Amino acid sequence: MDEKSERGEINFDHLDIDTESIKRSLANRLTYTVGKDQFTATERDWFHTTAYTVRDRLIERWMETMRSYYEKDAKRIYYLSLEFLIGRTLTNSLLNLDFHEPCREALQEMGYELERIREIEDDAALGNGGLGRLAACFLDSMATLCLPGYGYGIRYEYGMFKQQIRNGWQVEHPENWLRYGNPWEYARPEVLFNVKFKGRVVQYKDEEGRNHHHWIDTEEVMAMAYDTPIPGYKNDSVNNMRLWSAKGSRDFDLNYFNQGDYIMAVEEKNISENLSRVLYPNDTTVMGRELRLQQEYFFVSASLQDILFRFQKHHDNITELPDKVAVQLNDTHPAIAVPEMMHLLVDHHQLEWKEAWSITTRTFSYTNHTLLPEALETWPVALFGRMLPRHLQIIQEINRRFLNDVMHTHPGDAGLLSRMSIFSEDGEQHIRMAHLAIVGSHHVNGVAALHTELMKETIFADFHSFYPEKIINITNGITPRRWLNQANPQLSQLITEMIGTKWTTHLDELKKLEPFAEDAEFRRRFHAVKQANKKRLVELIKQHLEIEVRTDSLFDVQIKRIHEYKRQLLNLLHVVTLYNRIRSGQGDEIVPRTIIMSGKAAPGYATAKLIIKLANDIADIINHDPAVGDLLRVVFVPNYDVSTALDIIPAAELSEQISTAGMEASGTGNMKLALNGALTIGTLDGANVEIRDEVGEENIFIFGHTTDSVKQLRQQGYNPQQPIEASKELQQVLEMIDSGFFSPDDPTRYKPLLETLRREDHYLVLDDYADYIACQQRVEALYRDSEAWDRSAILNVANMGHFSSDRSIRDYAEKIWGVKPVCRQSCD
Known part of the structure; x- marks a missing residue:
């Protein structure tokens, strides 16, 4: 018996990562798992074969990591998020496990290309945008920093939607990413928790006069776990x-089945399993809002039951929970965890309220992601009480005790009590989930320095006054493994050649690149990498969209969710301005430019969908106008996801981060683009402020209103007619769009859009137009000087170390969670 067997460990020595071992594993997996041979296997079969081969090599590390957490009785961090936008897993796992090249060579010797096989993988459709991608980066960083971290979410069968563009319009299709199975996950049918809804609450007193509450006559759904290893x-x-899938509490109703009504026999099961069917159901209907609330409670309840079960396997005293468990609420979606924890501690563990509340508030912390009051989640009390009657009682008691504390420190201030209450009293009573999360957490963090200060000064000013130490800043970050090492292998190779490999885990090492900005040979090689990435994107655009693009044009990129405050519309006004200048004979003065846009609009967001249509209408006219030639191209790339971002970002030269100042919490696309050598044009909003501070004002293009000037302008009374009257070019652009120049099939199509701009212009698109156009001219001036542009691009890359998600997670671990690394190797 070998040494590992004697210790009771599994021996994985046969899972080596040399080429010959991998070839044997591939052959075995193809035969015994996929059930094919080399003559019948398709490319998708080979993808699954390769994925299973990689997963085998994750297992030994996974098991030993989990065992080490138990052996050292480590404090764990549990990250609760309704989204995890992890994208594709194969390449990321190969790079993290450090056997990308042996696997590529093994496949090549067997007659297959890893580059083709990896394209077969579907993006895991577990998120929508920045929130979910941030969560994925954080999981990567926790594992890289050897922190005992777990992600909890929902295993959505269908993602948000797959976006197609038909006749310029967004068309949504189901995103069935699990159609061919998911080789990365492990089903855990033995990990099953009961989640209750509806019913009623029975209250009684025991012999000692203590109140007890029983939640009875409930509808029940089972939550089953699926585990995915994160290397x-x-x-x-x-x-x-760990992601939860909803299962019916019974397979089907046998009475209906015996009566021959097969549809009714499985109806209850189907209704139950709808909970994990789709990411973000349409919440504009009552049924949709009910389902959304049920989703949030479903995954929170299952997660907390699982956390407590794991804790109690090795600890007898529930009051020690905050010493061993830290739970992070990623936005307000998991805020129901606060009353759920109280429900479990008070109703199930029979703790007194005061003790249970102390445990709860020392366990939870909350990340806020928005400054927009309309985006702060609320639930109608009537709906919440019908769905979760016991939790409504608990929230009412939390609020009563909290307001009692506020009243004692600020007697007679009814306005303060109303503003801080967890319940809003304007019209129909609502539960303010952000208020619940703040009251129930020991720390609340913003995600950029500006965002955090605005939280303290505006939406949560009263809470900051009451809890002066609770709100702190932890600026968002991105993982350099995915967003540079994987996204941009040629640039990664060049960087490693110059400064070594340490930057992949210590991104501030990129600072060593600064001197090379003055090195003409390095600038040449850096420029060549960018050109190669642009050429690859040009070929993809031609292949998939049939649009010819100049590789030597300025690649001007805006890729993000379509929303009025992100101001894709301002970008389009600039596009039409350039178009008009070319048509008027100023083409010689204009730098050739390719405008690349991508992003999804929420299905119910009519204005955002109209902006997508406008982008495609403008593209159709400009791209076919012989007067323009190849000076200007507009490309809208459909179905923006992680894989699309990995195609676009390495080729980008100008990063559009142009949200209305004070409205973007942080942004992470701005970080990804700058890390890959794109210069930012943007407002002083979100993390743009910190990017400017890091890269230097001379290496970023800042324009437009600041947060303070936006506030001042609105207080004075903003009149959108003033910027229109001040600019002949703006008048011409608006008239062309309004008159149907870009929509001859429907000349009135954009009148609602233009009327809103001229009447309100809430996002100051028109007022920032002139400064934006002037800033774009500064962009062109620098781009004409290729050496100077490359110097600034290199300095952007060199100064992005602060924006690593490793730094973000270290901040969380030290300032909020109190979690320490558990290292099997050096944590450095």
């Missing part, structure tokens, strides 16, 4: 992402 980078640590 750290070259450190043998593998953490877990």
Whole structure:
């Protein structure tokens, strides 16, 4: 018996990562797992074969990592998020496990290309945008830093939607990413928790006069776990992402079945399982809002039951929970965790309220992601009480005790009590979930320095006054493994050649690139990498969209969710301005430019969908106008997701981060683009402020209103007619759009859009137009000087170390969670 067997460990020595071992594993997996041979296997079969081969090598590390957490009785961090936008897993896992090249060579010797096989993988459709991608980066960083971290979410069968563009309009299709199975996950049918809804609450007193509450006559759904291993980078640590799938509490009703009504027999099961069917159901209907609330409670309840079960396997005293467990609420979606924890501690563990509340508030922390009051989640009390009657009672008691504390420190201030109450009293009573999360957490963090200060000064000013130490800043970050090492292999190779490999886990090492900005040979090589990435994107655009693009044009990129405050519309006004200048004979003065846009609009967001249509209408006219030639191209790339971002970002030269100042919490696309050598044009909003501070004012293009000037302008009374009257070019652009120049099939199509701009212009698109156009001319001036542009691009890359998600997670671990690394190798 070998040494590992004697210790009771599994021996994985046969899972080596040399080429010959991998070839044997591939052959075995193809035969015994996929059930094919080399003569019948399709490319998708080979993808699954390769994925299973990689997963085998994750397992040993995963098991030993989990065992080490138990052996050291480590405090764990549980990250609760309704989204995890992890994208594709194959390449990321190969790079993190450090056997990308042996696997590529093994496949090549067997007659297959890893580059083709990896394209078969579907993006995991577990998120929508920045919130979910941030969560995925954080899981990567926790594993890389050897922190005992777990992600909890929902295993959506269908993603938000797959976006197609038909006749310029967004058309939504189901995103069935699980159609061909998911080789990365492990079903855990034994990990099953009961989640209750509706019913009623019975209250009674025991012999000692203590109140008890029983939640009875409920409807029940079972939550079943699916586990996905999350590898750290070259450190043998593998953490877990546990996603919940809804299962009917009974397979089907036998009475209906015996009566021959097969549809009714399985109806209850189908209704139950709808909970994990789709990401973000349409919440504009009562049924949709009910389903959304049920989704949030479903995954929170299952997660907390699982956390407590894991804790109690090795600890007898529930009051020690905050010493061993930290739970992070990623936005307000999991805020129901606060009353759920109280429900479990008070109703199930029979703790007194005061003790249970102390445990709860020392366990939870909350990340706020928005400054927009309309985006702060609320639930109608009537709906909430019908769905979760016991939790409504608990929230009412939390609020009563909290307002009692506020009243004692600010007697007689009824306005303050109303503003801070968890319940809003304007019209129909609502539960303000952000208020609940703040009251129930020991720390609340913003996600950029400006965002955090605005939280303290505006939407949560009363809470900051009452809890002066509770709100802190932790600026968002991105993982350099995915967003540079994987996204941009040629640039990664060049960087490694110049400064070594340490930057992949210590991104501030990029600072060593600064001197090379003055090195003409390095600038030449850096420029060549960018040109190669642009050429690859040009070929993809031609292949998929049949649009010819100049590789030597300025690649001007805006890729993000379509929303009025992100101001894709301002970008389009600039596009039409350039078009008019070319048509008027100023083409010689204009730098050739390719405008690349991508992003999804929420299905119910009519204005955002109209902006997508406008972008495509403008593209159709400009791209076919012989007067323009190849000076200007507009490309809208459909179905923006992680894989699309990985195609676009390495080729980008100008990063559009042009949201109305004070409205973007942080942004992470701005970080990804700058890390890959794109210069930012943007407002002083979100993390743009910190990017400017890091890269220097001379290496970023800042324009437009600041947060303070936006506030001042609105207080004075903003009149959108003033910027229109001040600019002949703006008048011409608006008239062309309004008159149907870009929509001859429907000349009135954009009148509602233009009327809103001229009447309100809430997002100051018109007032920032002139400064934006002038800033774009500064962009062109620098771009004409290729050496100067490349110097600034290199300095952007060199100064992005602050924006690593590793730094963000270290901040969370030290300032909020109190979690320490558990290292099987060096944590450095």
